[in-house]
Amino acid sequence: MSTGANRWTATHFGRYTVHGDNAVTLESLGRDVNHLEDGFVDVQDGPLRITAPAIRRGWLDAVRRGEVPSGSGRGVDGYVTVEWETALDLVATELARVRKNHGDSAVYGGSYGWASAGRFHHAQSQVHRFLRQGGGYTDSVNSYSAAAVEVILPHVIGGHSWAFSEKGVTWPEIEQAGQLVVSFGGMAPKNAFANAGGIGEHVQPSWQQRCHAAGVEFVNVSPQRTDVDEALGAEWVSLRPATDVALMLALAHELVLQGLADTDFLHRCCVGWTIFRDYLQGGGDGQVKSAEWAASICGVPVSTIRRLARSIGTRRTTINVSWSLQRQRFGEQTHWMGVVLAAMSGSLGRGGGGYAGGLGISQIGVRSRRPKVAGLPHGKNAVAQHIPVARVADMLLNPGAEFDYNGTRQSYPDIRLIYWIGGNPFHHHQDLHRLVRAWRQPDTVITHESWWTPLPRFSDVVFPAATSLERNDIAIGQLDLTLAAMHRVRDAPPGVGTDFDVFAALAHRLGYGDQFTEGRSADDWVRELYARTKESLAPEGVSLPDFATFWRTGSVDLPDPGEAADWSFSRLREDPERFPLPTPSGKIEVFSESIAAFGYDECPGHPVWREPEEWTGCARAAEFPLHLLSNQPKARLHSQLDHARHSQQSKVAGREPVLINTRDAQERAIHDGQTVRIFNDRGACLAGAVLTDDIRPGVVVLATGAWFDPEQPGVSGTLCRHGNPNVLTMDIGTSRLAQGPSPGNTLVEVEVYAGTPPPVRVFDPPQLEPDDG
Numbered sequence: 001m002s003t004g005a006n007r008w009t010a011t012h013f014g015r016y017t018v019h020g021d022n023a024v025t026l027e028s029l030g031r032d033v034n035h036l037e038d039g040f041v042d043v044q045d046g047p048l049r050i051t052a053p054a055i056r057r058g059w060l061d062a063v064r065r066g067e068v069p070s071g072s073g074r075g076v077d078g079y080v081t082v083e084w085e086t087a088l089d090l091v092a093t094e095l096a097r098v099r100k101n102h103g104d105s106a107v108y109g110g111s112y113g114w115a116s117a118g119r120f121h122h123a124q125s126q127v128h129r130f131l132r133q134g135g136g137y138t139d140s141v142n143s144y145s146a147a148a149v150e151v152i153l154p155h156v157i158g159g160h161s162w163a164f165s166e167k168g169v170t171w172p173e174i175e176q177a178g179q180l181v182v183s184f185g186g187m188a189p190k191n192a193f194a195n196a197g198g199i200g201e202h203v204q205p206s207w208q209q210r211c212h213a214a215g216v217e218f219v220n221v222s223p224q225r226t227d228v229d230e231a232l233g234a235e236w237v238s239l240r241p242a243t244d245v246a247l248m249l250a251l252a253h254e255l256v257l258q259g260l261a262d263t264d265f266l267h268r269c270c271v272g273w274t275i276f277r278d279y280l281q282g283g284g285d286g287q288v289k290s291a292e293w294a295a296s297i298c299g300v301p302v303s304t305i306r307r308l309a310r311s312i313g314t315r316r317t318t319i320n321v322s323w324s325l326q327r328q329r330f331g332e333q334t335h336w337m338g339v340v341l342a343a344m345s346g347s348l349g350r351g352g353g354g355y356a357g358g359l360g361i362s363q364i365g366v367r368s369r370r371p372k373v374a375g376l377p378h379g380k381n382a383v384a385q386h387i388p389v390a391r392v393a394d395m396l397l398n399p400g401a402e403f404d405y406n407g408t409r410q411s412y413p414d415i416r417l418i419y420w421i422g423g424n425p426f427h428h429h430q431d432l433h434r435l436v437r438a439w440r441q442p443d444t445v446i447t448h449e450s451w452w453t454p455l456p457r458f459s460d461v462v463f464p465a466a467t468s469l470e471r472n473d474i475a476i477g478q479l480d481l482t483l484a485a486m487h488r489v490r491d492a493p494p495g496v497g498t499d500f501d502v503f504a505a506l507a508h509r510l511g512y513g514d515q516f517t518e519g520r521s522a523d524d525w526v527r528e529l530y531a532r533t534k535e536s537l538a539p540e541g542v543s544l545p546d547f548a549t550f551w552r553t554g555s556v557d558l559p560d561p562g563e564a565a566d567w568s569f570s571r572l573r574e575d576p577e578r579f580p581l582p583t584p585s586g587k588i589e590v591f592s593e594s595i596a597a598f599g600y601d602e603c604p605g606h607p608v609w610r611e612p613e614e615w616t617g618c619a620r621a622a623e624f625p626l627h628l629l630s631n632q633p634k635a636r637l638h639s640q641l642d643h644a645r646h647s648q649q650s651k652v653a654g655r656e657p658v659l660i661n662t663r664d665a666q667e668r669a670i671h672d673g674q675t676v677r678i679f680n681d682r683g684a685c686l687a688g689a690v691l692t693d694d695i696r697p698g699v700v701v702l703a704t705g706a707w708f709d710p711e712q713p714g715v716s717g718t719l720c721r722h723g724n725p726n727v728l729t730m731d732i733g734t735s736r737l738a739q740g741p742s743p744g745n746t747l748v749e750v751e752v753y754a755g756t757p758p759p760v761r762v763f764d765p766p767q768l769e770p771d772d773g
């Protein structure tokens with residue numbers, strides 16, 4: 001496709017002008033440059049680039065002997081490079097064998113992950129379409145990001161699983177009428193660096209500034225001071241991790257005591273208020289949810305709780321709950337309680353206040369929706385079976401076992417083949433040693449990757465994938481208005497193909513090639529998706545330029561579609577009978593009959609405080625006294641580009657930095673910059689110490705995303721030399737309701753690493769042998 005003089009591309013973290021030909025440089029078009037793209041171009045041809053199909057030695061030998069392959073050498077065996085035709089034939093045959101002998105549900109295609117920006121080459125869309133057309137597969141539901149909210153809030157406020165993010169308070173409203181934003185888990189500026197699908201405009205920081213300038217005050221309730229932009233002058237309420245629900249309950253109790261609870265709204269627009277009020281006063285568990293009670297759990301002074309309650313009850317307040325709070329045991333409770341606190345505050349359904357789920361993350365708060373832009377159709381999945389996404393290791397280890405999810409009882413399928421592209425489970429999943437064991441169960445694991453990240457090192461067949469700089473596409477981010485052209489600005493290295501190329505070739509071998517491609521090339525599809533977008537926006541009075549003009553100018557700004565008209569909290573407040581919510585009662589469910597009927601003690605009919613198994617208040621803390629937070633990394637998007645310059649520059653003595661409070665460090669004789677060992681009874685990793693007073697004593701922070709670097713691959717409990725926190729986290733669902741991930745409850749101990757630490761090896765490319773057979 002011809003591009004004219006100027007060329008552009010987009011990533012999840014920005015939009016760029018591209019200079020040069022093949023040897024390109026990227027110039028950020030963002031106003032707030034975040035540097036996440038630094039080094040992206042350099043790694044295109046680096047030593048870790050995968051440039052030929054590669055097959056695990058043990059798998060290849062078994063298949064060539066006509067045997068069913070075993071997963072026991074996964075993560076340990078070396079790799080053989082093969083011809084494309086060889087790899088394609090082997091994979092087509094293996095897919096057909098598994099489907100025929102074990103049924104379509106034996107294929108796991110959940111393939112969770114962020115992949116890259118681009119609507120057509122979106123890896124998950126490609127793999128889902130390919131596997132659906134081939135007969136279907138076991139899929140996953142919900143996300144690692146917000147599983148607990150996605151499942152609980154449809155019961156409480158109604159709507160689809162992500163309706164909470166469309167119905168929350170926005171910055172324009174707060175600027176106009178808001179006075180206070182109380183943010184549980186803060187709104188860390190770095191979390192606005194990235195947005196799924198792209199960021200056309202980096203406006204999150206400027207919106208926050210505008211609200212600050214308009215006189216809005218901010219409170220950062222978090223173990224970390226830096227979780228709110230320093231320029232906002234926020235008050236820091238430092239609390240013990242994983243205790244927010246106790247604090248919120250005490251705030252609720254104080255609102256009642258101080259006569260500030262909005263009883264008119266609670267009676268008219270909510271159900272179950274009186275049951276919940278009894279609970280606050282000790283009903284059910286005999287415990288009054290007083291400020292004194294919460295202070296002893298959360299480590300927040302009684303006077304602060306009382307004062308904060310008064311502010312919340314007397315000012316136009318947004319109760320913002322970050323998603324990190326629900327990536328914890330009983331994470332469902334944090335956002336349910338956030339909604340209830342907002343309902344009590346007097347601000348819900350009045351402009352500029354109420355509940356927000358994740359304000360400050362990506363583009364959340366900037367607007368309510370994005371315009372409809374066409375993507376690659378997935379088609380229908382003939383297999384109905386699915387799992388909550390974070391239960392993948394449970395599924396692989398326990399085929400046939402029953403599990404609970406959102407009021408249903410289901411059983412795990414027996415997975416024989418995993419097809420996973422565009423994600424990195426060896427970054428994102430909890431308790432990685434358990435995952436390694438689980439991952440060995442299936443016969444076959446297939447992936448496509450651009451680099452030798454941990455996932456291909458645990459796969460049997462690896463196809464070399466073109467990067468987003470090597471494909472034409474169109475992009476738009478969540479809650480974004482910029483439809484962006486992504487120009488193919490360099491040639492893929494010889495031997496590399498796109499995900500679409502792989503699937504088209506496999507589909508042809510399996511007899512549904514024409515159905516998969518519909519006779520279109522990749523570039524035809526990009527034009528087609530643009531045409532479909534243009535057509536679907538026309539009835540709304542939006543007239544897009546023709547494709548050639550769009551492609552030449554690089555982007556088009558679409559009009560803000562505004563709020564969805566289906567329902568809103570303000571209309572609920574106005575007249576709950578005329579404007580009901582899409583919940584069973586038509587009101588906000590402070591008490592949910594549906595949830596109560598599920599009979600889950602850890603998630604009963606109204607929000608409750610339940611002590612988690614792991615927090616600094618439990619007996620385990622005698623052995624592992626520090627609470628580990630594994631938050632999103634500042635220097636990258638998850639594990640993406642960990643090998644590139646920007647992430648590499650953030651390392652301390654070559655390892656992932658771990659933040660330790662100065663006092664905790666002194667007690668352990670740890671100096672700034674030293675290599676430390678972080679451990680518990682699930683695993684251990686090395687990291688580089690960074691001493692700070694910006695985190696609460698007793699808390700350490702090791703961001704996610706350092707490439708998993710096991711010292712003895714395949715050996716349980718082995719040291720990760722690099723600093724991946726998921727060797728330490730626990731792999732248990734949030735509750736039987738949502739079964740979301742719970743990395744937020746992790747206790748560890750930290751010590752100076754004695755002796756010479758072993759070098760990080762994960763950035764060495766694996767040894768590849770030529771095919772001899």
Ligand SMILES: Nc1nc2c(c(=O)[nH]1)N[C@H]1C(S)=C(S)[C@@H](COP(=O)(O)OP(=O)(O)OC[C@H]3O[C@@H](n4cnc5c(=O)[nH]c(N)nc54)[C@H](O)[C@@H]3O)O[C@H]1N2
Nearest residue numbers: 113114115116144145422423424428448630638639640743
């Ligand atoms: N302990 C702990 N763990 C967590 C979290 C936490 O807070 N704490 N957060 C969780 C959250 S919220 C999330 S969303 C997950 C994120 O987990 P993931 O989304 O799995 O992480 P990424 O590193 O973005 O993985 C994307 C991979 O896809 C590859 N890729 C990119 N584009 C393409 C493409 O076009 N084709 C192919 N074939 N591959 C491509 C990249 O190289 C990269 O390896 O992590 C979760 N894990």
Ligand SMILES: Nc1nc2c(c(=O)[nH]1)N[C@H]1C(S)=C(S)[C@@H](COP(=O)(O)OP(=O)(O)OC[C@H]3O[C@@H](n4cnc5c(=O)[nH]c(N)nc54)[C@H](O)[C@@H]3O)O[C@H]1N2
Nearest residue numbers: 145185190191221222224241242322323324631632637638
């Ligand atoms: N730069 C960058 N930005 C990103 C991403 C990335 O990888 N890199 N990932 C994106 C994705 S996929 C997602 S889902 C979002 C995630 O957005 P979040 O889930 O909100 O992000 P986190 O960084 O995990 O957590 C935010 C903060 O919560 C605080 N916190 C942790 N536990 C507790 C607790 O128990 N109580 C309280 N009060 N605070 C706590 C921590 O100090 C942490 O810094 O971010 C997105 N933005």
Ligand SMILES: [Mo]
Nearest residue numbers: 143144145146
């Ligand atoms: Mo996420």
